[in-house]
Amino acid sequence: MSLVNDPASVDSTFRRIADIVHELYSRDVDSDTVIAELAEHAAVEVPGALYAGVTVTRNAKHIDTPAATHHWPILLDEIQQRHREGPCLTAAWEEKTVHVADLTRDERFPLYARDVLAQTPIRTIMAFQLFIAGETMGALNVYAETPNAFGPESREIGLIFAAHSSVAWNAARRDEQFKRALASRDAIGQAKGILMERYGVDAVQAFALLRKLSQDANTPLVRVASDLIEGTLPARQDG
Template sequence: MPTYPQSIAAQLAALVTEVHRGTAPEAAGLRDLIDSACEHVPGAQYVGITMADHADGITTVAASHRYPALLDEIQQRYQEGPCVSAAWEHATICIRDLETDHRWPRYRHEVLSQSPIRSVMAFELFADGPTMGALNFYAERPHAFDQESVELGLVFATHISLAWAVVRRQEQFRSALASRDLIGQAKGMIMERYRVDAVHAFELLKRLSQISNSKVVDVAQALIAAEFPPPAHHR
């Protein structure tokens, strides 16, 4: 394992802590992490985070340059490529020279014709149900990544995985708060209109949820929208 400078470890820890405390915007926090990875991993010129989802396809979460996003678009088009394989196969993928690597032929052809990228290194970041993520390093020259690159890439993948977990927890917490507020508002409407207590109001929401085969929060949102429709826009 290479001994990377203590300042890198301190910087990574500080960036993850900023994301955790909410003192840095989430997207900016991830961008800072990938910029640091691009600076410190030997051979790396560009870095990106790819998200792969069975329903929503392949997207770029953060990138240091337009090339990572371009290569993700190619992977989305053909549903193949090293970043997708790293995400779905829980693996570390390394393309030493795209000119001679034929594992993903359609992806290879498009990348060679549309970009100068010749080396790719991809690490699995997270697996969250149907959604997977990968941290990807790119270089324009072949054989850009050595063993030290791989080992440092793994270090950054670990830290970014931690930051990503924090971001996801924050999103889930905010979503839970929003859902609770909607349900509370709908319960209040039912209690006032039908003169029932909070327990019975929630039971009514649950019954409506079962009858309509919808989530309780969706039923609550529909009730609120029916009671307080948005104002019509006049031309």
């Protein structure tokens, strides 16, 4: 993609990003697909970017890479976890944007820089904080193999892309949680119906029996309900 040099082009890029996110969300795809495709688009839309990836962490100690356009972003996250330092972690937890213009000269992440320079061709990184629901923190990251690859337009467009990505990913994850909750409720309801019909008990008693089966088996309630529906769990235990 050519560099964006005028306000009209920037506005056009912003509209294209909004259209990308809207089209992706309107397809009703799962959250893994949403974040993977957003990373692919980030590598194209952010001026100067060659690769893109998403870093996710709950406690700054364990890092996941749910999306990457190349194996370099995955390796860079492994290096961040090894040393518990790096621009993507910092963006996720402390700052909105972190820009490493030239990794050979940047002194903020010495252990990270040492390993990245030794193991990858990456020389420039820009990381944008992602706002993720819950306790999870994250960053959308773009990478280049030449120093000083990112300019003001890269930062501006990256910030907009990260904001849209946060909204789209959170929406997809909420939809999945809602669908799982509905499936769990339906399974429990069916299991209660089986117990009510089989033993002539009411709904409260059926749920109490279902909960006892769960406790005795040390198994989540919805799993016990599913097993009961499928006929792989006895409806009542002796004693």
